[in-house]
Amino acid sequence: MTTDVELAARVDSARPTSGYYRQPDGWITVSPITELEQIQYEKDGWERLRKYGRVEMTNAYAVNHPLEGLLMRGGAEELCLEQIIQSGFPLTPPLIPVCDRLLNQYHKRHDPECWEGAEPAYFPQLEGRDFRGYQCRFCATTPHPTQEARDQHEGVAHKDEKSGIRTGETLADSLATALKESGGVSVAPKAAPTPDSELQTRNPYACGICPESFTRAAELTKHIKKHQEPADEQEEEPVEELDTESATGTPA
Numbered sequence: 001m002t003t004d005v006e007l008a009a010r011v012d013s014a015r016p017t018s019g020y021y022r023q024p025d026g027w028i029t030v031s032p033i034t035e036l037e038q039i040q041y042e043k044d045g046w047e048r049l050r051k052y053g054r055v056e057m058t059n060a061y062a063v064n065h066p067l068e069g070l071l072m073r074g075g076a077e078e079l080c081l082e083q084i085i086q087s088g089f090p091l092t093p094p095l096i097p098v099c100d101r102l103l104n105q106y107h108k109r110h111d112p113e114c115w116e117g118a119e120p121a122y123f124p125q126l127e128g129r130d131f132r133g134y135q136c137r138f139c140a141t142t143p144h145p146t147q148e149a150r151d152q153h154e155g156v157a158h159k160d161e162k163s164g165i166r167t168g169e170t171l172a173d174s175l176a177t178a179l180k181e182s183g184g185v186s187v188a189p190k191a192a193p194t195p196d197s198e199l200q201t202r203n204p205y206a207c208g209i210c211p212e213s214f215t216r217a218a219e220l221t222k223h224i225k226k227h228q229e230p231a232d233e234q235e236e237e238p239v240e241e242l243d244t245e246s247a248t249g250t251p252a
């Protein structure tokens, strides 16, 4: 039998020690909310966003999804446009777990059922905006949801070309230079974004359990169910035709 005092002590020791702040530039961050830290942050002009409660930042999933608690509690509209874009949310809006439970020591990770019928977060700030992502400056691959992802792709897939261009130089310039210098080299095909390139975005819905990602929320939901099935019961899923149109939900 657990006494109330024991229970209270246990709950208190389990109390997450991080929370949301708005920094002077408008970006929202997760940081420690101990009294001393908070005083220091407030001196720096940070505003504690109390209504989004406390969050635990002790595992990799939590660290990689720092805004999940805010979004679960309806805080999508707190984010400034720049943070939404830099986070890649226009093309890859995060799914909101349906369990309605923030991660803590009793719910360390979301289970497959937490994602059952989960919907992507909605950002009213993006209403009426046309965001196509970051196009690779060397090839015609699908635009990347973040600048960071684009840079990473370029660094890996176009290591040589990239090292050849100076900062700030455009693709056209670097291609022209390359052509001039070598007297005609085989260069990467010019990126030719089609008018509906926004709809060709791949895999906006990432699984929180493994590295896989999907074009539709429904596919992700189906995929996540597999994580809970014992290996011997796993059935072959029919490969469905990808319906990319429903993936991004074009703003009307």
Ligand SMILES: [Zn+2]
Residues within 6 Å of the ligand: 097, 099, 100, 101, 107, 109, 110, 111, 114
């Ligand atoms: Zn959950």
Ligand SMILES: [Zn+2]
Residues within 6 Å of the ligand: 136, 137, 138, 139, 140, 141, 153, 154, 157, 158
């Ligand atoms: Zn590329």
Ligand SMILES: [Zn+2]
Residues within 6 Å of the ligand: 207, 208, 209, 210, 211, 212, 223, 224, 227
């Ligand atoms: Zn998975």
